[in-house]
Amino acid sequence: xxxxxxxxxxxxxxxxxxATLAAPLSAFALVGGxxxxxxxxxxxxxxxxxxxxxxxxxxxxxxxxxxVLTAAHVTAGADISSISFQVNAGTSYAIAASQVFVNPGYTxxxxxxxxxxxxxxxxxxIIKLASVVSADVPVYSLYTGNLQSKDLxxxxxxxxxxxxxxxxxxxxxxxSDAAGIKQTYLFxxxxxxxxxxxxxxxxxxxGTLGANREASLVSGDSGSSAFIKVGGQWQxxxxxxxEAMFSAGPTISGQYGTGxxxxxxxxxxxxxxxxxxTPVPEPETWLMFLVGLGLLGGLRGRKELAPTTPQGANDx
Numbered sequence: 001x002x003x004x005x006x007x008x009x010x011x012x013x014x015x016x017x018x019a020t021l022a023a024p025l026s027a028f029a030l031v032g033g034x035x036x037x038x039x040x041x042x043x044x045x046x047x048x049x050x051x052x053x054x055x056x057x058x059x060x061x062x063x064x065x066x067x068v069l070t071a072a073h074v075t076a077g078a079d080i081s082s083i084s085f086q087v088n089a090g091t092s093y094a095i096a097a098s099q100v101f102v103n104p105g106y107t108x109x110x111x112x113x114x115x116x117x118x119x120x121x122x123x124x125x126i127i128k129l130a131s132v133v134s135a136d137v138p139v140y141s142l143y144t145g146n147l148q149s150k151d152l153x154x155x156x157x158x159x160x161x162x163x164x165x166x167x168x169x170x171x172x173x174x175x176s177d178a179a180g181i182k183q184t185y186l187f188x189x190x191x192x193x194x195x196x197x198x199x200x201x202x203x204x205x206x207g208t209l210g211a212n213r214e215a216s217l218v219s220g221d222s223g224s225s226a227f228i229k230v231g232g233q234w235q236x237x238x239x240x241x242x243e244a245m246f247s248a249g250p251t252i253s254g255q256y257g258t259g260x261x262x263x264x265x266x267x268x269x270x271x272x273x274x275x276x277x278t279p280v281p282e283p284e285t286w287l288m289f290l291v292g293l294g295l296l297g298g299l300r301g302r303k304e305l306a307p308t309t310p311q312g313a314n315d316x
Contacts, residue, residue, distance in 0.1 A: 106124065
């Protein structure tokens, strides 16, 4: 039986820190997993591309031919001219951003969360591209089911415009808001035995998914994708936004016994669909939007957000 928020007291979460994954590594991140995925037209992940923001490289996922979904904290405060999306699907080309929509519920901190939830909610941004991608590049629909205990497949570019990695983990815990709406998911990074299990009882079902499957997030994985396969089709279930560390240790990124998580997209489907269907604002509206981004500036690159104890979790 997997760990659930209903079964365990909120006091458990006082031993977790969350920090954004915004500081990219010099090489691709995503520890463990299946390794490097090919950049081919036939790849199921060719609709996931590298996202350049102010000279740093993150991940973005196509949710419509001209729209990319990523984490808000990697775009907040960035100059629109510094943002571009790199398509790697047989051929490779970059498309400039023309507009950025940050979810209106994003605060950059954990204010207003229910007791015991240290995660940052609504950490989502949609980038409108200056032109649409070619028809042979897939776009992804949103997964609308329950993520609890589901296997998630991650796809990430981190610090690289051409190299993407894949891996898997389970959604161990779902955090809700005060209204009971699922907001973020959390998972632990299990090693070859149960010594590094951090969530749930030390039984086999709570252990690793196995070599070449189990993966976790480290700095630079912000905006990376979390997919679920439904009826033979990959659906986008989450956007990875934070790295987690637990009181039992370790406190070094990417080691067994750490973890991570991200945003439950089914709870934001109405906002996502409204943005994709929204026409480009008038020039005066766009200027007001840029002012709004300036007010959100300063989060990108920040390592720790609202720590609750000396041990904890970091944003990816």
